[in-house]
Amino acid sequence: xxxxxxxxxxxxxxxxxxxxxxxxxxxxxxxxxxxxxxxxxxxxxxxxxxxxxxxxxxxxxxxxxxxxxxxxxxxxxxxxxxxxxxxxxxxxxxxxxxxxxxxxxxxxxxxxxxxxxxxxxxxxxxxxxxxxxxxxxxxxxxxxxxxxxxxxxxxxxxxxxx
Amino acid sequence: xxxxxxxxxxxxxxxxxxxxxxxxxxxxxxxxxxxxxxxxxxxxxxxxxxxxxxxxxxxxxxxxxxxxxxxxxxxxxxxxxxxxxxxxxxxxxxxxxxxxxxxxxxxxxxxxxxxxxxxxxxxxxxxxxxxxxxxxxxxxxxxxxxxxxxxxxxxxxxxxxx
DNA sequence: TCTGAAAGGATTTCACT
DNA sequence: AGTGAAATCCTTTCAGA
Numbered sequence: 565x566x567x568x569x570x571x572x573x574x575x576x577x578x579x580x581x582x583x584x585x586x587x588x589x590x591x592x593x594x595x596x597x598x599x600x601x602x603x604x605x606x607x608x609x610x611x612x613x614x615x616x617x618x619x620x621x622x623x624x625x626x627x628x629x630x631x632x633x634x635x636x637x638x639x640x641x642x643x644x645x646x647x648x649x650x651x652x653x654x655x656x657x658x659x660x661x662x663x664x665x666x667x668x669x670x671x672x673x674x675x676x677x678x679x680x681x682x683x684x685x686x687x688x689x690x691x692x693x694x695x696x697x698x699x700x701x702x703x704x705x706x707x708x709x710x711x712x713x714x715x716x717x718x719x720x721x722x723x724x725x726x
Numbered sequence: 727x728x729x730x731x732x733x734x735x736x737x738x739x740x741x742x743x744x745x746x747x748x749x750x751x752x753x754x755x756x757x758x759x760x761x762x763x764x765x766x767x768x769x770x771x772x773x774x775x776x777x778x779x780x781x782x783x784x785x786x787x788x789x790x791x792x793x794x795x796x797x798x799x800x801x802x803x804x805x806x807x808x809x810x811x812x813x814x815x816x817x818x819x820x821x822x823x824x825x826x827x828x829x830x831x832x833x834x835x836x837x838x839x840x841x842x843x844x845x846x847x848x849x850x851x852x853x854x855x856x857x858x859x860x861x862x863x864x865x866x867x868x869x870x871x872x873x874x875x876x877x878x879x880x881x882x883x884x885x886x887x888x
Numbered sequence: 889t890c891t892g893a894a895a896g897g898a899t900t901t902c903a904c905t
Numbered sequence: 906a907g908t909g910a911a912a913t914c915c916t917t918t919c920a921g922a
Contacts (some may be wrong), residue, residue: 581760581801581802581850585801586801589794589801592796593793593796595792596792596793596794597759597792599897599898599899600899600900601898601899604872609786609908610899610907610908610909611899611900612902612907612908612909613908615899615900615901616900616906624800624803625800626796626797626800627795627796627797628788628795628796629756629757629794629795629798630757630759630792630794630795631755631756631758631792631795632751632754632755632789632791632792633789633790633791633792633793634751634754634755634789634790635788635789635790638744638752638790639741639748639788646890650879662771688743688748703896722760727922757904761915761916762916762917763914763916764915771890771891773915773916773917774890774891774892774916774917774918774919775889775890775891777916777917778889819901843902847913
């Protein structure tokens with residue numbers, strides 16, 4: 565924000581926040597869509613001032629935004645892996661660049677052996693998957709593809725339980 | 727959610743989402759507080775159906791929640807480090823347990839040498855800092871503390887720029 | 889499953905404290 | 906900096922297509 569977008573931050577001119585501001589932030593952290601009227605009740609104030617405080621917190625940058633947490637998998641999206649073998653005259657780095665331009669491509673793993681490349685895809689349904697795979701084949705850089713649909717997955721540290 | 731909170735997920739019974747649902751999700755991802763009326767305009771629908779669709783997306787778990795992104799540093803909070811030397815009869819693991827019970831404590835680094843322990847704190851202001859440091863001293867496990875206030879920091883991969 | 893309208897709330901503004 | 910009321914706007918429900 566100050567020095568350039570390098571991730572560093574100087575200590576900001578202390579925005580004086582009182583207890584009410586902090587409680588509003590706590591409440592909004594848990595439910596960004598909470599109505600002002602409800603927040604007002606929770607902090608024993610009328611809606612007017614609460615609305616003004618939230619405006620201020622947004623203006624001075626304490627509130628950076630409101631985001632919705634979406635479960636892509638519950639959205640019916642599916643994960644798939646496509647194994648790719650390249651044509652003899654294609655370098656792996658070349659295909660990687662092409663793949664990165666396809667929005668459904670989540671990861672590109674270059675493999676030592678067979679296949680040459682493993683691509684992780686996130687698609688809406690199998691039709692969509694087929695279109696994406698065809699698009700990859702149409703680059704003319706592949707001799708063979710094989711697609712695997714993920715049925716279940718696991719990742720460490722992804723327990724965002726309520 | 728299903729198998730236990732172990733972070734694993736089986737592929738869910740495909741919730742049929744259409745294009746309108748996906749665009750609503752995109753819009754809500756960027757601004758969780760966007761009014762239904764505004765979303766309705768964006769997807770060329772009247773507010774009624776949009777309201778119903780959002781309800782449904784929440785019910786079937788595609789929308790997991792709405793959160794507010796708060797910049798603690800802009801909130802006027804400050805980071806501090808406290809160096810601690812222990813009394814002769816205290817083990818480092820013992821103090822670590824005590825420190826973990828203090829909510830302002832963000833990290834506890836046990837040091838080979840002098841000091842024995844380095845604690846990272848997140849507090850609202852210097853008064854608050856003093857209270858927390860005193861609380862640590864009152865454990866009776868420390869012979870000496872020295873507190874450093876962070877003026878600027880940097881971390882890799884924390885550029886959440888707009 | 890949408891539109892359009894109506895009822896019920898929520899948000900914001902304003903005069904006053 | 907908060908209250909209470911007024912005006913505006915938003916959300917939800919319901920009849921009809």
